Amino acid sequence: QVQLVESGGGLVQPGGSLRLSCAASGFTFSSYAMSWVRQAPGKGLEWVSDIDSGGGSTYYADSVKGRFTISRDNAKNTVYLQMNSLKPEDTAVYYCLSSVPGPVYWGHGTQVTVSS
8 A cells, every 4th residue: 555654844934944755655666756745724735846757857836946856766765855945835734645546645744834
């Protein structure tokens, strides 16, 4: 069964940085694209970034382009999201998702709060 465990969130001041991690198990990690999405308080889900299975192609929402970097380590079954120049509007629970066909598997997410 697909399992995704997000970590690395926390409280950070505007302009600060955080690196999120997502440890995956239960599937052949290196065969599937991965995504990060987020949900801000009182709002719907927002797609943040995708990375292909090999890590060679990455995609970003306009709201994070130039500030966030997605990467993966297929040897460690882990996908990362480096977040720089954080803004209060980046405050959200961040989730990673796999592209494995079938039901959508969710982890618990990791809370990112950007506030002074």
